[in-house]
Amino acid sequence: MNAVISEKDGAVTGESLRSGNTSSKILIIIPAYNEEHSISRVIDDVKTHCPSAHILVINDGSKDRTKEVAEANGAYVITLPTNLGIGGAMQTGYRYAYRYGYDVAVQVDGDGQHKAEQLHLILSPVLSGKADLAIGSRFIEQTGFQSSATRRIGIKILSTIVSAMTRKKVLDVTSGFRAANKRAISVFQSDYATDYPEVDSIVLVNRSGLRTSEVAVTMEARTGGTSSINAMRSVYYMIKVTLALFIRSLKQTKPVEVQS
Amino acid sequence: MQALWIITSVAFLIVLIMLINRRLLREQYSMLWLLFGVVMLILSVRPQIIDSLADSIGIDYAPALLFLVGILFCVALILHLTVIVSKLSEKVIRLTQELGILHHELHERKRSES
Numbered sequence: 070m071n072a073v074i075s076e077k078d079g080a081v082t083g084e085s086l087r088s089g090n091t092s093s094k095i096l097i098i099i100p101a102y103n104e105e106h107s108i109s110r111v112i113d114d115v116k117t118h119c120p121s122a123h124i125l126v127i128n129d130g131s132k133d134r135t136k137e138v139a140e141a142n143g144a145y146v147i148t149l150p151t152n153l154g155i156g157g158a159m160q161t162g163y164r165y166a167y168r169y170g171y172d173v174a175v176q177v178d179g180d181g182q183h184k185a186e187q188l189h190l191i192l193s194p195v196l197s198g199k200a201d202l203a204i205g206s207r208f209i210e211q212t213g214f215q216s217s218a219t220r221r222i223g224i225k226i227l228s229t230i231v232s233a234m235t236r237k238k239v240l241d242v243t244s245g246f247r248a249a250n251k252r253a254i255s256v257f258q259s260d261y262a263t264d265y266p267e268v269d270s271i272v273l274v275n276r277s278g279l280r281t282s283e284v285a286v287t288m289e290a291r292t293g294g295t296s297s298i299n300a301m302r303s304v305y306y307m308i309k310v311t312l313a314l315f316i317r318s319l320k321q322t323k324p325v326e327v328q329s
Numbered sequence: 330m331q332a333l334w335i336i337t338s339v340a341f342l343i344v345l346i347m348l349i350n351r352r353l354l355r356e357q358y359s360m361l362w363l364l365f366g367v368v369m370l371i372l373s374v375r376p377q378i379i380d381s382l383a384d385s386i387g388i389d390y391a392p393a394l395l396f397l398v399g400i401l402f403c404v405a406l407i408l409h410l411t412v413i414v415s416k417l418s419e420k421v422i423r424l425t426q427e428l429g430i431l432h433h434e435l436h437e438r439k440r441s442e443s
Contacts, residue, residue, distance in 0.1 A: 127429070145437070147429040153422060161426040168430070263422060 081193045083186060086119050093172040093196055095122035097188075098162030099144070100155055101179030105133040112142040114185035115177060125165060126179070129158040135179075155245075156266035163249070163257040172196075175248045182214065183246040187286045191248040200282030202253045202274045204239065205246030213287025223307050227268050230314055235275040239283055242268045246286060252279055262313060265306060269313045276322040334373035342366040358413070361406065 085091065097115050101108055108126065115124055126139040130152035139146045147161055159176060166174040173195050177183045187205065194200040207215060208224075215221065224243055232238045245267055249257060256277045262269045274281055345362055348354040354362070372378060372395075383391040 145433065147433045149425050149429045151425055153425055157422050157426065160422075161429055164426055165430055165433075 081189050081196050083118065083189045086121075086189045086192065087117070091121055091196070094170065095119065095192070096162070096166045096169075096171040096174045097122045097124045097177055098159060098166070098174055099124065099126045099139075099177050099179045100129060100158040100162070101126055101131065101135050101139070102129040102152065102155075102158075103131045103133045103135060104179035105131070105135045105138050107181040108135055108139050108179050109142045111177065111179055111181055111183075111185070112139060112144050115188070116143070118185040119188050122175070123171075125162055127158040127161050129153055129155070154264040156261055156263040159266060160257060160261040160263075163254050163261065166254050167258040171251075171254070173248055173250055174254050176245050178245050182288045182290065184287065184289065187246075190284050190286055191246060194282040194284060195248045195250045198250075199280075201250050201279035202271075202281045203248045204241065204244050204271070204281060204283045205286035205288075206239075206241035206244055206283045207286065207288050208240040209283065209285035210287075214290045219303070223303065226307070227310060227314075230311065231268060231271055234272050234314065234318060235281075237275065237281065239271055239281065241283065242271055246288070252277075265310050265313070268310050269317055272314060272317050273322070276317070331373065331376065334376075335370070338366065338370040338373045341369060361409065365402065 081091070097119065099108070099111060099115075104111075112124055112126070115122065124144040126135070126144045126146045128136045128139065128146055128148040130149050136146050136148050147165065149158065149161065153161075162176075163174055173192065175188065175191065177185065177188075183205065191203040191205045194203040207213060216224070224241065228238075228240055228242045231242050247267075253274055256274060256279065257270065260273060271281060342363075345354070345359065345366055349356065349359050379395055380391045383389075383394040386394075388394050
């Protein structure tokens with residue numbers, strides 16, 4: 070790759086990403102469960118806005134044609150023989166990133182709610198070394214899809230707990246639009262909650278001595294499939310995630326080992 | 330009546346040994362059950378042990394001690410099994426992930442060769 074831009078200043082713009090001017094090895098991980106209708110647009114968008122990145126779709130035991138559609142669109146596809154849930158699928162991606170020495174692993178959901186044109190926003194703090202985990206947040210500028218009122222209350226409660234545990238304010242704790250550097254990849258590949266991992270992983274990263282950074286993004290309502298969290302499961306979700314956070318505070322956290 | 334308890338205990342031990350022999354029960358998990366069977370046998374041969382034990386710790390109704398020990402044993406066993414199930418699911422997740430990654434690598438290698 071020629072004309073490498075200075076990433077130390079954090080000057081990663083949408084333009085520089087689109088022209089492929091990054092020296093870092095970037096892996097875009099797209100966890101997908103029955104997303105045949107939305108996955109091709111997601112892959113195309115990522116290709117347009119971040120052509121130098123490798124795209125890895127984790128097909129989490131889909132029953133539809135997610136695998137075929139993703140392969141036809143030129144993405145790497147890892148098909149899990151059974152459905153592990155979002156956390157187990159994402160961890161597969163992190164383990165892949167860890168094994169092949171990627172500098173950054175980015176999570177982009179397969180349902181189309183995350184916008185590839187904003188990849189540079191969450192990549193910037195990580196590539197510039199300002200943060201180990203950058204989280205795309207809907208609630209900083211409060212534009213775009215804001216989720217339902219009840220869900221926002223739930224997220225607010227979790228945000229309060231997480232902020233108290235980490236002594237650092239994080240608003241959109243459930244956001245799956247995030248970028249992880251080598252150190253965060255190293256943490257996640259060995260320890261990542263199997264279901265509903267987003268909230269828990271923020272505390273995990275913090276307890277491992279790594280830095281998080283929340284950046285403003287806009288999201289869209291999902292374009293295909295159904296959310297893994299429906300209305301009936303919301304209460305269960307809240308209880309489970311809150312419990313997981315308290316269990317996390319009891320768990321021992323291993324020091325980070327960074328691969329050379 | 331006592332003969333019936335002794336026969337039951339011996340039969341239980343025989344079934345255990347058969348299960349271990351046929352490898353339907355791994356040795357590491359059979360220890361607890363063997364211990365349980367042996368205690369059952371001892372108690373059926375000498376049921377007075379229960380009476381004197383209950384007496385010494387101040388339980389008036391001796392069979393209550395038997396129930397107490399039985400329930401505690403069940404709780405301990407269930408906890409032990411939950412630990413095993415947790416370990417197993419952790420392993421299954423790891424294996425599933427590794428299998429997915431290896432399958433992908435094989436696929437890529439084949440594609441680059443052809």
